Amino acid sequence: MRFFLPLLVGLTSWFGLIAPAQAASPNFVVIFLDDVGYSDIGCFGSKVNRTPRLDQLAKEGLRLTSFYAQTVCGPSRAALLTGRFPTRSGGGWRTESSEITIAEVLKTAGYATCCIGKWDISQRRYQPGLVPNDQGFDEYFGPLGANDNGSATLFRNRDEIETTRDMASLTKRYTDAAIDFITRQKDKPFFLYIPHTMAHVVIDASEQFKGQSNNELYGDVIEELDWNIGRVIDALKAQGVADNTIVVFTTDNGPWSGPEARYRKSHGDKLATGTARPLRSGKGSAYEGGFRVPTIVWGPKLIPAGRENDGIASTLDLLPTFAALAGAKAPTDRPLDGFDQSALFTGKSTASTRDRFFYHVKEELHAVRQGDWKLMIPNRERFFGYTGDAKVRTPELYNLREDIGEKTNLADKHPEIVQRLTAMISEVPSRSGPEEPDRDVPRPRQVNQR
Numbered sequence: 517m518r519f520f521l522p523l524l525v526g527l528t529s530w531f532g533l534i535a536p537a538q539a540a541s542p543n544f545v546v547i548f549l550d551d552v553g554y555s556d557i558g559c560f561g562s563k564v565n566r567t568p569r570l571d572q573l574a575k576e577g578l579r580l581t582s583f584y585a586q587t588v589c590g591p592s593r594a595a596l597l598t599g600r601f602p603t604r605s606g607g608g609w610r611t612e613s614s615e616i617t618i619a620e621v622l623k624t625a626g627y628a629t630c631c632i633g634k635w636d637i638s639q640r641r642y643q644p645g646l647v648p649n650d651q652g653f654d655e656y657f658g659p660l661g662a663n664d665n666g667s668a669t670l671f672r673n674r675d676e677i678e679t680t681r682d683m684a685s686l687t688k689r690y691t692d693a694a695i696d697f698i699t700r701q702k703d704k705p706f707f708l709y710i711p712h713t714m715a716h717v718v719i720d721a722s723e724q725f726k727g728q729s730n731n732e733l734y735g736d737v738i739e740e741l742d743w744n745i746g747r748v749i750d751a752l753k754a755q756g757v758a759d760n761t762i763v764v765f766t767t768d769n770g771p772w773s774g775p776e777a778r779y780r781k782s783h784g785d786k787l788a789t790g791t792a793r794p795l796r797s798g799k800g801s802a803y804e805g806g807f808r809v810p811t812i813v814w815g816p817k818l819i820p821a822g823r824e825n826d827g828i829a830s831t832l833d834l835l836p837t838f839a840a841l842a843g844a845k846a847p848t849d850r851p852l853d854g855f856d857q858s859a860l861f862t863g864k865s866t867a868s869t870r871d872r873f874f875y876h877v878k879e880e881l882h883a884v885r886q887g888d889w890k891l892m893i894p895n896r897e898r899f900f901g902y903t904g905d906a907k908v909r910t911p912e913l914y915n916l917r918e919d920i921g922e923k924t925n926l927a928d929k930h931p932e933i934v935q936r937l938t939a940m941i942s943e944v945p946s947r948s949g950p951e952e953p954d955r956d957v958p959r960p961r962q963v964n965q966r
């Protein structure tokens with residue numbers, strides 16, 4: 517009997533009578549650039565920035581063309597990590613310690629977790645309960661805030677290790693740390709979140725890339741980011757985990773553009789900045805250029821190649837999507853604003869599970885989109901003045917499928933759609949009470965010179 521039992525188990529397993537072991541939980545890598553515009557990437561329309569590694573990821577994966585972040589840095593990071601509009605979680609710049617992050621959700625499923633780069637949801641300083649190691653991340657390396665003054669104070673976990681003005685070094689340093697984490701954690705499922713500092717305000721590129729692009733220093737920065745993203749992909753392949761990894765590439769908001777771009781110029785009028793064309797406006801705005809961002813989802817064995825989808829999706833959707841793919845449970849004790857997009861990502865569906873999006877500026881609701889239609893709400897009170905946007909005095913209605921640049925206001929022709937979208941305003945909260953002091957407000961400065 518002892519002789520025949522192994523043979524019987526082998527035969528029944530061979531003929532499918534015993535279910536095979538479940539596949540390992542997928543790894544997740546989120547690469548989150550800063551202030552990079554919708555059309556700053558080759559596969560999203562750039563004719564000047566060379567991004568061969570990202571272009572290849574788009575060919576091998578899923579390109580999302582109606583994907584939304586938030587309009588400025590801190591709130592955008594809060595929304596991605598919690599799956600909730602920042603108006604629910606403390607405003608974004610200071611995300612409450614009671615919030616549950618993607619990292620905390622995945623840790624319940626046995627994941628190793630790591631954040632490398634710009635945190636920016638603890639009011640740009642160390643506060644117990646609000647820093648990465650208190651919000652689900654086993655490991656952290658990077659600055660808790662932005663580099664607005666041309667410097668970055670780096671932490672390793674909870675320890676402050678140095679302050680550097682060498683902005684040109686950050687992209688490679690973050691990537692080196694990411695590769696080290698992948699190498700050490702290859703034998704268990706992991707979540708790696710890489711929120712880059714570049715290309716925020718004080719930009720710089722290493723000697724390997726400086727002066728090599730066709731788009732001034734900004735192009736150098738974008739091409740260095742692309743090259744280092746390629747290094748992360750190469751590390752996944754070298755460690756034998758690429759086939760069981762999902763990589764999401766996106767950016768935190770639109771680019772510095774328009775009147776505020778003058779703060780980025782230290783080379784006369786020639787210094788290039790990001791672009792969201794053909795979208796309207798840029799960072800800080802409720803028009804598409806502020807919120808809609810270039811996004812790629814890649815995974816050789818998990819994400820079918822060669823696809824493009826214009827369904828509405830958002831960074832808010834990553835938490836419930838990753839939870840579903842990992843077999844973890846998303847929080848049920850609070851409202852979530854994210855939707856599970858696992859079927860869209862993995863090719864089981866061509867439709868997004870989201871049909872609407874709400875645009876908050878300084879925690880006030882400024883616009884609503886449902887399907888192809890977007891309503892700009894009149895008489896809003898809170899703005900980032902640097903956008904140069906004129907205040908909306910009457911409803912503005914745009915059909916984004918036919919008018920992606922939001923040039924033709926159709927409110928007078930479709931009052932019933934204005935009424936329908938206006939009725940949706942009550943679905944999500946706006947912040948009440950005293951206004952949060954301005955953040956991400958540019959001040960005159962020079963691009964860091966090494």
